[in-house]
Amino acid sequence: MFNQLKARFGSGLAVGVIGMIAIWIIAMVVLPQLLMVDYSFRPNLLPADIGGPKDVYSLVNYQTLFTNKIHLEIFFKTIWSSVLVTGLTLIVSYPIAFYLAKVATPQKAALCLVLLIIPFWINEILRTFAWYIILAYKGPLNALLLWLGFIHRPIRFLSGDGGVLIGMVYAYILFMIFPIYNAIESLDTNQIKAARNLGAGWIRTHWRVVIPHAKPGIATGCIMTFMLAAGSYAVPSILGSPGSRWFTQIIYNWFFEGGDWNQGAAYAFLLLVICIGFIALVMRVFKVGLGDIAK
Known part of the structure; x- marks a missing residue:
């Protein structure tokens, strides 16, 4: 990287850029x-006790999660729900990305990209509140379904995890679409035509030609979506019910309501470890390296 910057901008500017990145x-x-x-391994003490004999490293803060059944259940539910959000986002995003990359004309692709991006000019919290209105018991979605005759009484979309899943898929869909779109766009269209001419159906063509080429983009999208979903706070706070708490809400409570930064740091570090493990798993499943993802 340094040699490339040096060749393009000179040694002085290259050192400055590398230095700013490092800082x-x-x-x-x-x-x-x-x-x-460091916080996660130390007890929550009064300021006068910090640095004293009680200030020792231990695993007490980590043990709290495994002894608190409610927090442990929420932890695993958050991980599973984040995986589900990632899968749903991939299912929704892949056809859109393929259409933009290989089916739509440049004008239609540009229009679709603008229509996808414009809503994200609005703050995430405001977009989440918009979904709260849409999914409300007496909201426009229930009114539309009642008018069409699909349901006979309103559905409580916000009574469980359904609203959270919908809100997260919408909130992070661009982080899945763009990596897949960039990967598919670099695929030679002649390979798709050749597969079709040799008798392969669309499913087989995607499975044997398009998806293998798009693996780095799919892996990148899955990693970004999972990490954003697992670390989300606004969406589950607004669209979730009391019985659908997210692990980030527990972390928030430890930090800002319970005042126990040490316990909150332990919970946050465990969530970070799980996210790193998910990244390693995705890279192994898709057989890609960091260099492939960085593209």
Whole structure:
């Protein structure tokens, strides 16, 4: 990277760019994570006791999760729901990405991309509140379904995890569409035509030609969507019911309501470990490396 920057901009500017990147990574990523890890192994003490004999490293904060059945259940439910959100987003995004990359004309593709991007100019919280209105018991969606005769009484979309799943799929769909779109766009259209001319159906063509080529994009989209879903706070807080709490809400409560930053740091670090494990799993399943994902 340094040699490429040096060849293009000169050694002085290359050093400056690399230096700024290093400062940003260290100050905004590495140090906060190290501080969180340090907090997670230490007890929650009064300021006068910090640095004293009670201030020792232990696994007590981590043990709390495994002894609290409610928190543990919410933890696993959050991970499973994040995987489900990732799968649903992939199912919705793949046909759209393929249409934009290989079916639509440049004018139609540009129009569709603009229509996809414009709603995301609005703050995520406002978009989530819009879904709260749409999915409300007396909201427009229930009114439309009643008018069409599909249902005989309103459905409580916000009484479980359904509203949260819908809101998250909508909130993170672009993070799935664009990586897949970029991957499919680089595929030679002649390969698709050749597969079709040799008698392969559309399903077989996608399975044997398109999807293998788009694996880096699919892996990137799955990783980004899962991490955003697992770490989401606004969507489950607004669209979730009391019985559909997200693990991030528990972390928030430890930090800002319980005042126990050490316990909150332990919970946050466990969630981070799970996210890293998911990244490794996706890379292994799709047989891609960091270099492939970075493209």
